[in-house]
Amino acid sequence: KAGVTQTPRYLIKTRGQQVTLSCSPISGHRSVSWYQQTPGQGLQFLFEYFSETQRNKGNFPGRFSGRQFSNSRSEMNVSTLELGDSALYLCASSFGFGPTDTQYFGPGTRLTVL
Amino acid sequence: GENVEQHPSTLSVQEGDSAVIKCTYSDSASNYFPWYKQELGKRPQLIIDIRSNVGEKKDQRIAVTLNKTAKHFSLHITETQPEDSAVYFCAARPTGRRALTFGSGTRLQVQP
Secondary structure (H helix, E strand, C coil): CCCCEEECCEEEECCCCCEEEEEECCCCCCEEEEEEEECCCEEEEEEEEECCEEEEECCCCCCEEEEECCCCCEEEEECCCCHHHCEEEEEEEECCCCCCCCCEECCCEEEEEC | CCCEEEECCEEEEECCCCEEEEEEECCCCEEEEEEEEECCCCCCEEEEEEECCCCEEEECCEEEEEECCCCEEEEEECCCCHHHCEEEEEEEEECCCCCCEECCCEEEEEEC
16 A cells, blocks of 8 residues: 655745645545644644544644645645745644544655745 | 653664663643654654553564553663664644644664
8 A cells, every 4th residue: 555645745935935735645544634844843733634624733823724635635835935934744644533543654845945 | 732752862872772762741631652763854654652551562672661640651672773773753642632742852873
């Protein structure tokens, strides 16, 4: 079974631009979570989707948004990019919405904001 | 919300020695504790997890222990090998919430 995939793998943007990242979960998985990883802040939760509905949201500004499609694929969007948005953005998928469901990570999208 | 503290931040051991990484959590409602290994430039990979109804779980050279009263859990790696070198993250998730709260990571270096 193919793992979680993310596109693109690398992105370079300038301040003020917007960006859209994509995540395809493992086949059959219906839950997708997004995390931001930086050297200073570690892994921080952005949001989670299940059955096309956002179920949970972390403490990030409204510039960060996401959605999930009927095939469980998910996208996240960051508008008005800031230098501090440079990070590795990871998505993780799980089969369901249970409290102990295992999350499997994708390879990430490395975003650099100049 | 949940807060997870992880120690040490770096750990260097000789090949064949054991390594122990410790995490504490704040939310007594947490009931799921996974450990992820992240090699340089790669995705975090789940190596072991434990649910709150279990005190210890082993998988070959890796074991995790959980003390719910003290709200801490630990990763134990025995007979370490150079390929164990990576950053290890612990995480916790409270009942009823989906988001994982991660520790700050431990960089493990196994010296051959």
